[in-house]
Amino acid sequence: xxxxxxxxxxxxxxxxxxxxxxxxxxxxxxxxxxxxxxxxxxxxxxxxxxxxxxxxxxxxxxxxxxxxxxxxxxxxxxxxxxxxxxxxxxxxxxxxxxxxxxxxxxxxxxxxxxxxxxxxxxxxxxxxxxxxxxxxxxxxxxxxxxxxxxxxxxxxxxxxxxxxxxxxxxxxxxxxxxxxxxxxxxxxxxxxxxxxxxxxxxxxxxxxxxxxxxxxxxxxxxxxxxxxxxxxxxxxxxxxxxxxxxxxxxxxxxxxxxxxxxxxxxxxxxxxxxxxxxxxxxxxxxxxxxxxxxxxxxxxxxxxxxxxxxxxxxxxxxxxxxxxxxxxxxx
Ligand SMILES: NC(=O)c1ccc[n+]([C@@H]2O[C@H](COP(=O)([O-])OP(=O)(O)OC[C@H]3O[C@@H](n4cnc5c(N)ncnc54)[C@H](O)[C@@H]3O)[C@@H](O)[C@H]2O)c1
Numbered sequence: 001x002x003x004x005x006x007x008x009x010x011x012x013x014x015x016x017x018x019x020x021x022x023x024x025x026x027x028x029x030x031x032x033x034x035x036x037x038x039x040x041x042x043x044x045x046x047x048x049x050x051x052x053x054x055x056x057x058x059x060x061x062x063x064x065x066x067x068x069x070x071x072x073x074x075x076x077x078x079x080x081x082x083x084x085x086x087x088x089x090x091x092x093x094x095x096x097x098x099x100x101x102x103x104x105x106x107x108x109x110x111x112x113x114x115x116x117x118x119x120x121x122x123x124x125x126x127x128x129x130x131x132x133x134x135x136x137x138x139x140x141x142x143x144x145x146x147x148x149x150x151x152x153x154x155x156x157x158x159x160x161x162x163x164x165x166x167x168x169x170x171x172x173x174x175x176x177x178x179x180x181x182x183x184x185x186x187x188x189x190x191x192x193x194x195x196x197x198x199x200x201x202x203x204x205x206x207x208x209x210x211x212x213x214x215x216x217x218x219x220x221x222x223x224x225x226x227x228x229x230x231x232x233x234x235x236x237x238x239x240x241x242x243x244x245x246x247x248x249x250x251x252x253x254x255x256x257x258x259x260x261x262x263x264x265x266x267x268x269x270x271x272x273x274x275x276x277x278x279x280x281x282x283x284x285x286x287x288x289x290x291x292x293x294x295x296x297x298x299x300x301x302x303x304x305x306x307x308x309x310x311x312x313x314x315x316x317x318x319x320x321x322x323x324x325x326x327x328x329x330x331x
Contacts, residue, residue, distance in 0.1 A: 002026050002027055002028060003027050003028070003070040003071050003113075003239065004027075004028045004030065004067055004068050004069050004070045004071075005022055005027050005028065005029050005030065005069070005070065005071050005072070005073055006029075006030050006032060006063065006064060006067065006069045006071070006072045006073070007019055007022070007029050007030065007031050007032070007073045007075065008032045008033070008054055008072065008073065008074045008075060008076045008102065009032075009033055009038065009054075009074065009075030009076030009077065009117075010029065010031035010032065010033055010038075010043060010049075010073075010075065011031060011033035011035060011038025011039055011040060011042050011043050011049075012033065012037055012038040012042075012075055012076070013042075013173065013183075013184045013185070013186065013228065014075055014117065014170075014173055014228055014231060014232070015031075015033070015038070015073070015075035015076075016038070016039075016042035016043055016182060017177055017182060017228045017229060017231075017232045018073060018075070018231075018232040018235055018236075019031060019043060019044070019047065020044075020177060020182065020232075021229065021232040021233060021235075021236055022236065023044070023047075025236050027236070029047055029048075030047070030048045030050070030063065030067045030069065031043050031047060031048065031049045031050065032050045032052050032054065032060070032063060032076075033049075033050075033051065033052075033076065034051065034052060034053040034054070034076075035051055037186065037187070039185060039328070039329040039330065041329040041330045042182060042185075042329060048067065050063055053098075054076050054094070054098040054099075054101070054102060055093075055094075055097075055098045055101065057101050057104075057105060060101075060102060060105055061105050061108075061109065064105060064106070064109050064111060065109060069111050070111070070113060071111070071113035071114070071115065071239065071242065072102065072106060072111060072113070072114050072115070073114075073115040073235060074099065074102065074114065074115065074116050074117060075117045076094075076098075077094060077095045077099075077117065077146075077147075078090060078091055078094050078095060078143075079119075079143065080143070080188075080190060081121065081141050081143045081144075081286070084141050084142040084143035084146075085141055085142060088142040091142045091143055091146050092142065092146055095143070095146035095147065095150070096146045096149050096150060099116075099150050099153075100150075100153060103153065103154075103157055103163070106163065107157065107161045107163060112161075112162055112163050112164060112245060113163075113164050113165075113239075113242040113243075114154070114163060114164070114165040114166075114242075115165065115166050115167075115168070115235050115238060115242075116150060116151070116154065116165060116166070116167040116168070117147075117168060117170065118147045118148075118150070118151055118167040118168060118169045118170070118250070119143075119144060119147050119169055119170055120169050120170065120171045120224075120252070120254070120291055120293065121139055121140075121141065121143055121144030121147065122137045122139050122144050122147050122148040122151065122169060123135060123136075123137055123138070123139075123144075123169075123291075124137070124138040124139050124140040124144065124288075125138075125140065125288045126288070126291070129290055129291075129292060130254075130256055130292050130293055130294040131252060131291065131292065131293055131294060132252070132294045132297075133169070133250050133251065133252055133297055137151075140286060141286065150167075151167050151250065154167060154248050155248045158246045158247065158248045159246065162245040162246045163245075163246070164241075164242040164243075164244060164245055164246060164247040164248075164249075165242070165247065165248055165249065166235070166238040166241065166242060166247075166249040166250075166251065167248075167249065167250050167251070168231070168234060168235060168238075168251050168252075168253050168298075169250065169251065169252050169253065169293075170226065170231060170253050170254075171223065171224035171225070171226055171252070171253065171254035171255075171291065171292065171293050172191070172192075172223050172224060172225045172226065172254075173191075173226060173228050173231055174191070174193050174225040174226065174227060174228065174314050174315075174318060175193075175225075175227040175228050175229065175308060175314040175315075175317045175318050176228065176317045176318045176320065176321035176322075177228075177229065177317070177321075178229070178317055178320075179320075180317075180320035180321050180323075180324045181321075181324075182321070183318065183320075183321025183322065183325065183328075184228075184318065184321070185325075185328030185329050187328075192223070192261065192264055193225070193264060193268065193314075193315060193318055194318070194322065195207055196264060196265055196268040196276055197268065197272075197318070197319065197322040199276050199277055200268060200269075200272050200274045200276060201322065201326050203326070205277065206277035206278060206279045207265060207276060207277065207278055207279070208278075208279050208280075208281050209261050209262070209265075209278060209279070209280045209281065210261075210281055210282065210283055210284040210287060211281075211282060211283035211284065211287065212280050213283075214283075214289040214290075215289060216260055216289055216290060217260065218260050218262045218263070219262075220260045220261035220262045221260065221261055221287055221288075221289055221290065222258035222259065222260050222289065222290035222291070222292060223258060223259065223261075223290075223291055223292070224254035224255055224256065224257070224258050224259075224291060224292035224293050225255065225259055225264070225311055225314055226253055226254050226255050226293075226306075226308075226314075227306075227307065227308035227313075227314045227317065229307065229308070230253070230255075230304075230306050230307055230308055231253050233304065233307070234251065234253055234298055234302060234304045237298075237302040237303060237304045238251075238302055241301070241302070249301075251295070251297055251298040251301075251302070252293040252294060252295045252297065252298065253293065253295055253298060254292055254293025254295050255293075255295070255306055255308075255309055255310075256292060256293055256294060256295055257292070257309070257310070257311075258290060258291075258292040259311045263311065264311065264315075265278060267311050267312055267315045268315055268319075270312070271312065271315045271316050271319050272319055272323075
């Protein structure tokens with residue numbers, strides 16, 4: 001059944017890919033974004049777009065009523081781990097307080113379905129690998145804590161008000177929509193794959209490897225890179241489950257096949273056919289040696305399958321975007 005879906009943060013990287021998937025699946029996205037990090041060009045011009053801050057409760061209430069919203073997908077957040085340590089209040093207000101305001105408006109206006117961007121950062125340093133949903137969640141920075149706080153609030157709100165939600169704990173989102181017209185453009189950029197492309201394109205002198213002496217096969221950190229379209233399809237696959245009131249669902253989203261920093265760099269070199277200038281430096285504080293997901297719960301409960309199971313396929317899609325848009329959107 002087609003749904004009117006409010007996509008908060010829909011001009012950002014993952015949100016804009018989800019908007020495209022919603023359209024492909026016959027839903028009607030309505031986008032809210034304050035463009036603090038997002039790009040107007042990332043959203044098709046024919047779709048309803050509100051340049052609005054999530055914290056503006058009156059405006060949000062009006063949009064939800066006017067657009068007769070059935071379901072809210074919430075991508076808007078600040079997501080720089082280091083900054084969250086320096087400026088925790090900024091993160092608590094945007095990621096937690098503004099989200100609680102949104103949930104309040106939803107409850108007051110009878111909108112009972114919610115999809116939330118959570119993160120593997122809620123786990124902190126896991127006791128074992130791969131990470132399953134029932135492992136202890138002990139975030140080691142305010143960013144991860146704000147996401148866990150929202151997850152916990154969702155349980156209480158489901159119990160009291162019948163709100164149904166699916167929270168997706170993403171590992172490392174990567175890649176770009178297949179046709180190369182949509183992709184990742186963060187400023188500042190902190191994600192490894194786009195940083196390596198910047199080195200390939202001569203926009204940075206080199207790529208730094210933080211730590212080569214970890215207890216991993218090649219000594220560099222292992223992470224789980226998942227294609228942004230695979231993430232988006234999982235969100236939509238959860239819609240049916242949200243029809244039942246009072247659900248609180250949690251799913252890891254990763255490929256489960258980790259790649260080391262060196263493997264990512266080698267893959268980019270292979271896909272682009274260019275050398276990547278590399279500088280090896282010491283470990284960075286707070287980087288766990290390895291993080292990768294067990295996503296079998298999403299597969300078995302949502303019938304979700306990966307379309308991009310291997311890193312090379314993911315990097316190829318990202319390269320199409322970066323090659324065509326070396327300076328990102330509208331630049
Ligand atoms: N990118 C990843 O690898 C990753 C991993 C785990 C979790 N996440 C989570 O996924 C979500 C999306 O990540 P992304 O990489 O697409 O980030 P992004 O910065 O590209 O997108 C977030 C969007 O939200 C908007 N926004 C932020 N605060 C807002 C506010 N107060 N009002 C209105 N709009 C606001 C920004 O302008 C931006 O367009 C975030 O919640 C992030 O924490 C991302």
